[in-house]
Amino acid sequence: MRVYCGISFHGFGHLAQAAPVIHELTQRIRIDSLTLQCCAPPGELQRWFSYPHHHENIETDVGIPMFDALTANEEATYQQYQIQLQERPQRIKRLENLLRKHNPDLVLSNNSPLLSRAAANLAIPCFHFCSLNWADIFWGYCQGKPNANEIYQSLCSDFNAADGFFRLPPYMPMPGLTNLIDVDPVCRTGQTRDLIRELRLEKPHHLVLISMGGMPYPIDFSNWPRFKNTTFLYGGVYSHELPPNFLHSQELNIPHLDLMFNCDLVITKPGYGTFVEAACSGTPILYLPRKDWPEEPWLIQWQQDKTYCQEISAEKLRTGNLQEEVSQGCGQRRAPIVKPTGATDIVDHLLATLKPTQ
Structure with a gap:
């Protein structure tokens, strides 16, 4: 089977959803060719997909322009979707040409409405899989703006052109989609390890993972107080030397999933990848809310039903005044x-x- 998969690069969450699905497919059936369309850097894509593949380094969708990991740029979002609607025929034609080039038997999408329209025009089976869709995310920010309803209806129509949309929990409502297929959560999980022993820390000791996802969110730890018997594992970019009770997780030679699976607590923002990995690991969460992200209420409600999940403020994260919250969460x-x-x-x-033929 020849498979073509389009993957959004709006943070790491879409890669975190796509990787287990592609892996499962390669284990169950012979894949003659795999093409991944994604604007992630080749090295980043290789980190998620070990199966041999061809990389089309092309953006799959508009997504949502962001100021930072927490704040959407509403005006840029509206402008980008206006442009996409105006250029829709040409963009679909370019995608049709890409599909003709690779001649797939199956198109998977996480999460491009125009890709499913192009596949439908060429009569190629196509399925979406995601916890959100860009039509309802767009509507959450731009309803009420001129011709927003036209944009929304066009997006829904293109999503509905697919043979199905696998909806991954925790998911947001998708009232405009008519081809939904509900399945269980999708994520990878880590292995049990004695991190305290491996990191040569003295017991009793708590390990707290700070993971803000795939979009930059700088945190200055220089003013954080020392936490008794606690080490923080941080994987983001940091321009200064980390404080003594911090370790840079990327220097530990321990997979992120193993850190998630074995740490005592994770500090993060609401997002599919980290939330579901934590739920499937039993790891408690302290989260910094995104407030206006349309998917957030359903992410948080689901997480609180599955594991410990409490909100913290931006001010507390800035100052590190989290002793009580960290102690309780651990x-x-x-x-x-x-x-x-x-x-x-x-x-x-x-x-x-x-x-397909096995």
Whole structure:
């Protein structure tokens, strides 16, 4: 089977969803060629996908322009979707040419409405899989603006051109889509390790992972107080030397998923990848809210149903005045109750529908 998969690079969440699905598919059926369309750097893409593939380094969708990891640029979002609507025929034609070039038997999308329209025009089976869709994210920011309804309806129509949209929990409402197929969560999980021993720390000791996702969100730790018997693991860019009770996670030679699976607490923002990885690991969360992100209420409600999940303020994160929150959160680790079986659900459905030669 020849597979073409378009993946948004709006942070790491879409890669975190796509990687288990592609892996499951490669384990279940012979893949003659795999093409990944994504504007992630080749090295980043290779980190998520070990199976041999061809990389089309082309943006799949407009996404949502951001000022930083927490703040959307509403005006730029509106302008970009205006331009996409105006250029829609030409953009679809370019995608059709890409699909003709690779001649796939199956198109997967996370999460490009124009890709499913191009696939439908060429009569190629196409399925979306995601926890959100850009139509309802756009509507959350731009409803009420001139011709916003026309843009929304066009996006929904293109999403509905796919043979199905696998909706990954925790998901936002998708009232404009008519081809939804609900499955279980999708994520990768880590392995059990004794990180305290590996890092040569004295017990009792708490490990707190600080992971703000794939978009930059600078934090100045220089004014943070020392936390008793606590080490923070930070993987973001930091221009100064980290304080003594911090370790840079990228220098530890320990996979991020293993850190997530074995740490006592994670400090993060609401986002599919980290939230679901934490839920499937039983890891407690302190989160910095994004407030206006349309998907956020459903992410938080789902997370609070599955594991410990409490809000912190930007001021507390800035000053490090989190002793009480960290102390309480570190005692809340639970046995995970969420099983990430969504990739299996998706591939089961694909194989039953397409009936390819094994």
